[in-house]
Amino acid sequence: MAASESTISGVQPLRAGEGNSFLWRRLHSLSGIIPIGAFLLEHFLSNAAAIQGPAAYAEQVRFLNSLPLVPVLEFFGIYLPITYHGLYGIYIWLRGKNNVTEYPWTGNWLYTSQRWTGIVAFLYMGYHVYTQRFSGIHLGTHPEAAFGKVQAELLNPWILAFYVAGIVAASWHFAYGVWLFCAKWGITTGQRAQKWLGYICLLLAIALIGGGLATLAAFRSAPVQSPASQVETQLR
Amino acid sequence: MATATAKTVQIKIKRQDAPAGNPHWEEYELPWRAGMNVISSLMEIAATGQTKDGHETSAITYDANCLEEVCGSCAMVINGKVRMACSALIDKLDQPITVEPLKKFPVVRDLRVDRSVLFENLKRVKAWVPLDGTYDLGEGPRQSMTLQEELYPISRCISCCSCMEACPQFNDDTNFVGAATIAQVKLFNSHPTGESLKRERLDALMGDGGIHECGYAQNCVEVCPKEIQLTKAISEVSRDVMVQAVGDLFRK
Ligand code: SF4
Ligand code: SF4
Ligand code: FES
Numbered sequence: 001m002a003a004s005e006s007t008i009s010g011v012q013p014l015r016a017g018e019g020n021s022f023l024w025r026r027l028h029s030l031s032g033i034i035p036i037g038a039f040l041l042e043h044f045l046s047n048a049a050a051i052q053g054p055a056a057y058a059e060q061v062r063f064l065n066s067l068p069l070v071p072v073l074e075f076f077g078i079y080l081p082i083t084y085h086g087l088y089g090i091y092i093w094l095r096g097k098n099n100v101t102e103y104p105w106t107g108n109w110l111y112t113s114q115r116w117t118g119i120v121a122f123l124y125m126g127y128h129v130y131t132q133r134f135s136g137i138h139l140g141t142h143p144e145a146a147f148g149k150v151q152a153e154l155l156n157p158w159i160l161a162f163y164v165a166g167i168v169a170a171s172w173h174f175a176y177g178v179w180l181f182c183a184k185w186g187i188t189t190g191q192r193a194q195k196w197l198g199y200i201c202l203l204l205a206i207a208l209i210g211g212g213l214a215t216l217a218a219f220r221s222a223p224v225q226s227p228a229s230q231v232e233t234q235l236r
Numbered sequence: 237m238a239t240a241t242a243k244t245v246q247i248k249i250k251r252q253d254a255p256a257g258n259p260h261w262e263e264y265e266l267p268w269r270a271g272m273n274v275i276s277s278l279m280e281i282a283a284t285g286q287t288k289d290g291h292e293t294s295a296i297t298y299d300a301n302c303l304e305e306v307c308g309s310c311a312m313v314i315n316g317k318v319r320m321a322c323s324a325l326i327d328k329l330d331q332p333i334t335v336e337p338l339k340k341f342p343v344v345r346d347l348r349v350d351r352s353v354l355f356e357n358l359k360r361v362k363a364w365v366p367l368d369g370t371y372d373l374g375e376g377p378r379q380s381m382t383l384q385e386e387l388y389p390i391s392r393c394i395s396c397c398s399c400m401e402a403c404p405q406f407n408d409d410t411n412f413v414g415a416a417t418i419a420q421v422k423l424f425n426s427h428p429t430g431e432s433l434k435r436e437r438l439d440a441l442m443g444d445g446g447i448h449e450c451g452y453a454q455n456c457v458e459v460c461p462k463e464i465q466l467t468k469a470i471s472e473v474s475r476d477v478m479v480q481a482v483g484d485l486f487r488k
Binding site for chain 2: 018102103
């Protein structure tokens with residue numbers, strides 16, 4: 001194979017049989033669904049426990065931290081895939097030649113929005129993991145402080161806005177990602193099937209955004225818990 | 237709509253003398269006539285040999301042949317979007333009409349570009365029905381009506397490269413193969429005789445610049461003058477490629 005010496009200028013022909021981009025690209029696509037998408041759903045659902053109040057929320061955090069091998073699950077199920085998906089996604093973005101101004105069609109807008117929502121969600125996740133997981137009181141050992149820790153952060157309107165942006169971006173990116181996955185892996189191929197899946201994914205996006213915002217509202221409307229920092233000082 | 241004022245047609249054309257030449261715009265004004273299209277306007281400009289302000293100018297180089305949207309040679313960027321110049325009716329275009337060469341292909345001169353990358357790609361996926369030609373094979377296998385109906389539209393591809401021009405993923409960073417070639421893989425993989433090269437075609441599409449570079453912007457299917465269901469072809473071939481890739485993990 002691989003007789004790909006080409007004498008033409010401009011965009012080069014297919015390099016049949018060469019390179020590993022197929023593997024990396026498909027891994028990127030798959031990692032968005034499993035494990036990242038699966039974790040996203042779990043995370044939205046777990047956090048929705050906040051709607052039932054601080055006690056239920058603490059119970060949920062306790063349960064998750066009682067799972068075996070939490071650090072291993074976190075690393076291989078969350079950090080590694082998200083880092084890969086995010087960085088490779090930026091690489092994909094940089095290599096695309098966006099032309100939505102010339103061709104302002106729905107599919108092209110979605111293509112563009114997938115890149116912007118991706119970067120917003122990625123930056124948000126970096127911040128969110130840092131503040132909630134790697135700084136302040138450790139919730140794995142102090143699940144009862146979880147509600148107050150999130151609440152303390154959300155008291156700042158700018159951070160609240162960032163959370164809203166993160167939730168909307170991640171929800172949209174995931175829902176359209178499901179659609180893309182089904183198209184790219186040949187699960188939905190025809191126009192009718194792709195249209196219907198589009199509606200389903202739109203509902204999924206709305207449900208995730210609605211659930212996420214309701215969760216944020218629960219943190220904001222509940223009476224202010226003793227701030228995490230205070231609990232932390234008490235513990236020291 | 238054509239501005240009826242004095243019944244003229246205003247056209248701006250991006251010209252370039254040589255592959256490395258400086259692109260520049262020239263303006264032209266033509267008397268309006270019923271049923272004009274971009275190619276017929278180019279012919280009239282050639283006849284007068286004058287720009288709008290009366291300067292004499294060289295003949296504009298461009299590709300066109302059939303003038304009925306079947307040869308595929310006249311794809312140009314007209315009013316910012318790729319389309320076939322011979323079917324671009326002047327009365328349906330906003331004026332001044334801008335005409336540019338395709339932006340993703342090397343310019344040879346003026347509106348003429350080099351589209352050999354598509355031919356190369358078709359060769360690399362073996363987009364043909366293999367026949368050795370040394371003896372008479374008799375009649376080919378029959379194709380069902382359903383299959384014919386599915387494949388005939390794909391066989392109407394005119395290699396105009398519009399799908400590639402409009403694709404955000406088709407560029408010199410990705411060197412993506414583009415929708416047309418993928419659709420032809422579907423055509424020949426579904427052909428009862430062409431099928432014998434299916435493995436090789438799918439293998440080729442796993443190479444760098446292969447089918448996985450598609451980001452589903454779906455511009456290809458919007459611009460294809462032959463209304464080929466390109467995204468459907470991409471999804472189906474994508475599945476075949478995936479099935480083969482996973483199978484190879486166990487086979488090879
Ligand atoms: S669907 Fe794929 S091939 Fe078609 S324009 Fe979009 S990225 Fe290009
Ligand atoms: S698939 Fe359509 S747009 Fe692409 S080269 Fe063929 S006819 Fe032109
Ligand atoms: S001249 Fe043949 S397609 Fe336009």
